[in-house]
Amino acid sequence: MDGILVSYRLPPLNGLRAFEAAGRHLSFKLAAQELSVTPGAVSQQIKHLEQILGVPLFQRMPRGLILTGHGEAMLPTISDAFERMSAAADAVARTLPTKALRLGVSPNLTDDPHGLLAKLANKEQAPDYVLITSTDDVANLLSGALDAILRPGPGPYPGMHAEVLNLHQAFSPHAQASLVVWPGLAKCREFLKTRSLLGSLG
Structure with missing residues (x-):
């Protein structure tokens, strides 16, 4: 046939x-x-x-x-x-080339955001799928300079996709933080990996 x-x-x-x-x-x-x-x-x-x-x-x-x-x-x-x-x-193909997530981490959460993610990933350096900047300024996110930002507290963040993470006091003096990202990036691989890594803080 x-x-x-x-x-x-x-x-x-x-x-x-x-x-x-x-x-x-x-x-x-x-x-x-x-x-x-x-x-x-x-x-x-x-x-x-x-x-x-x-x-x-x-x-x-x-x-x-x-x-x-x-x-x-x-x-x-x-x-x-x-x-x-x-x-x-x-x-x-798990090794497809990716574009690193540009993540801002509030200095109020940790003195060393690069070292924090490295510890969580059990590496000497932060994972290659995320680029970290120490900042608390949401304007950097709104302007497009960042893809996501991690800040103390629950928000609110109108128009953005925000997830509240529970933090361990061994890593941060704050009990909770908001991981805020543009809605269009909430399902991208780099964001999901970063969220999973930060979720292990709880």
């Missing part, structure tokens, strides 16, 4: 990736930072995708983006597809 040939008619994957990142962040700038390209490149890729699909995916507003009805209908499925592809690739 002859096999059935299947041909997938897909839009450009770069355009889909740009759309998915911009849809999560509702920002070309933050999508560009995540994808390591320029905001102009993200905008052009999405414009090309919209031309191919024949429908607008975003409304361009003076202070950001709004998903159109077509964009809202498309985003969950595209996000799920990329998440599945990432999981499949992880399962096959």
Whole structure:
């Protein structure tokens, strides 16, 4: 019996990736930072995708983006597809190149954030999937200079993904800290690894 040939008619994957990142962040700038390209490149890729699909995916507003009805209908499925592809690739190749998570750690939590993560990872140096900066300034997160920040207390942090961690007094004078990250990065491998490592403080 002859096999059935299947041909997938897909839009450009770069355009889909740009759309998915911009849809999560509702920002070309933050999508560009995540994808390591320029905001102009993200905008052009999405414009090309919209031309191919024949429908607008975003409304361009003076202070950001709004998903159109077509964009809202498309985003969950595209996000799920990329998440599945990432999981499949992880399962096959654990050594895929990654982009380190830029993490700010409040100096009020520990005098030596690099040494803290190194101890938790049982290494002489902090893990290579996270780059640590000693800072307590949320403005660094909001400006895109950081991907995540660890600060004392529970927050709140409107518009951000925040998780409260219980800390051990042997590592920190504070009982709790908030690990705050852009919602679009809450499922990335680097954040999940860092969260798991910091979770061992409790």
